[in-house]
Every structure is written in structure tokens, then in C-alpha cells.
Amino acid sequence: MKRPAVRITDVAALAGVSAGTASKALNNTGQLSQDTRERVRRAAAQLGFTPDVRGRALSSGRTFTVALLTTDSSGRFSIPIMRGVEDVLSAGELATVLCDTRDDPLREQSYLRSMVARGVDGIVVTGRRTEPRPPIDVPLPVVYALAASTDPADASVIVDDAAGAAAVITHLRTLGRSRIAHITGPADHRSAVERAQAMSSSTLVGEPLFGEWSEQWGRQATDLVLRAHPDVDAITCGSDQIARGVCDRLRELGRAVPGEIAVTGYDNWPVMALASRPPLTSVDLRLEELGRRAANLLLDAIAGNPHHGVLELPAQLVPRESTLGA
């Protein structure tokens, strides 16, 4: 038994907007508030409104699909970014195809050819590192997220790590800490270097300690810091994993966190930041917001208004017990 088809005017009536506004909201065009778009989306879902995607694709030559190309096999960074991309695109009934290249150039080329053959509307390129990467060569709108394209004519959205690192230092100084050491990841990782430089511009005790993105390195480096600077009153870390190792080692040594030594992480990865004893003050990379921004830039490009250059999204301090106390 077929129910009568739901029309866009039914959706508009339920959402309390005009049919034109409802159409804009569902197609993600025009200047509408997030609230209006959401109301229309809910109304469409409630009524079971199904835009005839294949019909639209055939008449317009578009397939209404966007690909998220990632080198991050773990999903640690790409899944939150994808959630953000979907937030924006699903309102317009665009499907997001996740393609995992596993950092294999052959696999990346194969995916790109397949996506072009499939006629996707656009591609968001992301990964697990922040190093700028060579642009991909496809005749489609492309936006880079997390790692910028090396071509300044491309549109990229990246995390402003310098802002995040500066926020950590300001936070610690506000709490009266002045003898601050820094432990971070490999010296050839851009994210480690950028965070360390932003912190070094303030007065750190000693040079930043570069090592691995691991808890074990955090524990080892804690001993190095305490030997060189016995009166340190804060240790900032380049990742939550390192910071967790620092907290564990300080506890083993009977040094109170944050009473004697405050500790900060970076990434705001719940698995680490919340399980740490004490829970970590950290810096949130705002990956979902990064995905939303990338999706909006891509929609503009698909609509014929491409952006150029690098948009930096400030990372955000999240204070917890490792600096504030219980």
C-alpha cells in the first residue's frame, strides 16, 4: 500500500517556513540560520520526505555524493571530522563516502579514479598528520581538512595549534605557575614542533623534550625533567598520551598533581584525558567543527564559488583536575 507522496510544501508547512526556504534548507543553499535548517530537516524526517535523488542526479548530472578521503586508518581524527561534514551535508541529503587510503599512494590513486568515474560532487581530503600535503589532481571541487594543501590556491581548514599552546601557557600563568617544562612527540612532526614553538616563545625551563607520542616516553621524560629542573611547577605535554605517562610517573614518585606540579595534555582524546589520574586539562582540536567548516567550503565550491587559502580554527583549552585540582 503506497501512501500519498510527501511534498516539499508539506515539509515547509510543518516547519513553519516557506517552500523556498524549505528547499534551500534541504539543499543547503542560501543564507539560513542553523536553527531553521535543523527545523526543516526534522520536519522532513518526521514526514518521511524523500527527495528523488536519482531523478535529480539524472536531470542535473550530479550524484549528490561527497567523498572523505583519509590516510587515518584508525579513524581517530577522520571519524570526528566526518561527523562534522555529515552534520552539514546530511541536511541537504548528500551522502558522505568515507575512503580510507591507508597511506598507500596506489590505493589513493585508485580511490580518486573511482570517485571521478562515479561522478561525486566533491572531495574532502584529511589524514592523521598536520603536515601540508601535495594537492590531489582531480577535476572536482576539493577542500583539505587538518593537513593543508601545499598549493595556496586550494582551500584548506586546519587547527591553529599556536593558539591552543598559547592558551595552555596563559592558563598556567593565571594559576601562578612559572617554571614550566615541555615534553612532546617527534621533532619531525609538525604538530609537535608548532606546539613546542608556541610554548617556547614564553619562558620554558630548558628546551622542549622531543620523543614519541607514547605514555612510556611521558614517564621517561618526567625523570629527565625532574633531574634537570627539580623545582619545576608545571609540565605541558604535546599529547594526552604523553601527559598520562607524566601523571603516572609523578604519582609513583609521590609528587602531587597539581599540588606540586600541574600537568596538561593536548588533543582532548576522552580515552586518555578522562582515564588519566587526575583527569587532564587538555586542548580540544575541534575536529567536528573542522569538518563542518570544510563541508561548508566544499558546498560553496560545488555551487561555483570556490575559496582559496588556509582557514585556521583556534584549538580550545578544556580545564580539568590536572591543573585545577579536585
Added chain:
Amino acid sequence: MKRPAVRITDVAALAGVSAGTASKALNNTGQLSQDTRERVRRAAAQLGFTPDVRGRALSSGRTFTVALLTTDSSGRFSIPIMRGVEDVLSAGELATVLCDTRDDPLREQSYLRSMVARGVDGIVVTGRRTEPRPPIDVPLPVVYALAASTDPADASVIVDDAAGAAAVITHLRTLGRSRIAHITGPADHRSAVERAQAMSSSTLVGEPLFGEWSEQWGRQATDLVLRAHPDVDAITCGSDQIARGVCDRLRELGRAVPGEIAVTGYDNWPVMALASRPPLTSVDLRLEELGRRAANLLLDAIAGNPHHGVLELPAQLVPRESTLGA
């Protein structure tokens, strides 16, 4: 400048197979070895062979896309499963669309309508829990992975947790441990109950301790176990997070792992199992293999040969230092 189009016969020649075999390998049909399929895929990638997907879709009415519908927003379970699905499907140039319902029934309905409207070839349904779930109602081939469908006529692939738990007990007995306690997650989670029951059928000291999937619960429960059974010589855990908490607490109490007390985790989640001190003997859920099996069942269903019932994939013991020692 356009290069001459690469034909399937070029791919076949480079791979050293017949054109028919190359076609079967790329379309994932027929009975071919994994090695042959891989060789053809590599040859196709090397030559830049692009099947005309849209042409095929228009002529056949198919879009050559498979959707992975998941309730697991973190990607912890769905990303490895997706990798397995892609392993199988990408050889045949099918794209895998990841749809994250965020456990919201409204969002799930909306995705399903959208996927049906888009004419996808089939759907793999997965999640973050192992509880059987109600089937989805779509006129398409569907396979359930990790959580079975409650309809026995559907095809499901799930992890055999009883086999994994039994392997843990056998391993510990082989190592001479006999006074074994069990700490696990919530009593209303199927995965906690199944693992606990499989272990209880052997002789555990005391009842399984149900609590949370957290390191903190692992630490707390360790105290409870030691108070009730001071001579315990092994603690098995329902997750790696719990086991990590157990190891931390035992170290704080000066009890040697595994010298005095062996500890086992479950899930084989590298972030926890490898960072634990000592690294955890654990049980691998084989999520990628689960994805591969699900994809093969789905391909059969798409080809008109649907399977029925529940396929159980035994979880696999991975021994490490927490039972074997350094």
C-alpha cells in the same frame, strides 16, 4: 591530453590471467583465490583501469555502492569492520558509504530512506553493542555484523565470545593458574554476560564481578577480589580497559604481574592492551575478518543467493606479558 583507454584485456595480460578471470576478480564474482584477485587489482591500479561505473549503473540499474550503517559514533568497532568490508568490495570497485546513525532512530530512518532512494546495492548493519537488534525494513539485501538480527531469516555474522573466553581459561590453566577471578562490565550487556558465563562454566573463585567498562572499576574491583580471595593467582577481565586498571592497582599494591597474579584483557584494543604495564594478554574480536565475511555474504545476496542464520566467528587469544612474563 587523453591517453587511450585501458581495457580489461590489458589488465588481464599484465596480471597473467584470462579476461574472464580479470573481470570476475574486479567484480568479485566467481571462485578465485585471494591471491589472484589481489594480482588483478594491482594490475588494474597500475594501469589506471577505470570501469565506467556510471555507464554500468545506467545500463544495469545498479549504483555499485554498499552502505555500512552503524550506531557506533566513535568508530572503535565500525572502522575495523569497514576496513574488512572494503577489502572485499573495493576489489570489485564497489564504494562503501559509512552512515553514522548516532543511535538515533529518527536518523536511522532518514539514512535508510536516503539509501533506498539512492539505489544502493546492499547494506551492512553494525554497531557498538552485541545485543541482537530488530531488523531494518528495506527492499534491499542486508547483512548484520557484530550484533545479529532478531529475525532468524536474516544473515548475521557475530563474534563467538564463548570461544574467546574459553581460550583465556585454557591458556591460564596451561600456565598452571587455578584460582581465577573475573571482573567485567555491566550485567545488562550481552558481551559482559556471555564472557562471564563462558568463564564461570570453569571453576572461578567467587561470582563474576559486574560493573563498568572502565579502568576505575578495574582498580576498585581489584581490591574487592583481593579481600575476598587473597590467594587468587589470575584475574580475567571483560575488557582491556578493566584489565589495565587491574594491572595499575596490583602494581600500586606491590603485587607482581604475572609473577603472583596473571591478568587478561578482552578486545585487543591496541591503545589499552599495549600501553598497559605489562602489555595485556587479550582476546582479538577479529573485526576486520567479521567485515570481510559480512561483505562476502552481502555479495552473495546481491547476486541473488541470500544466506540465512547466524555465522559465529571465534574470537582469538593474543598472549602477551601480562600472563607470559617478560
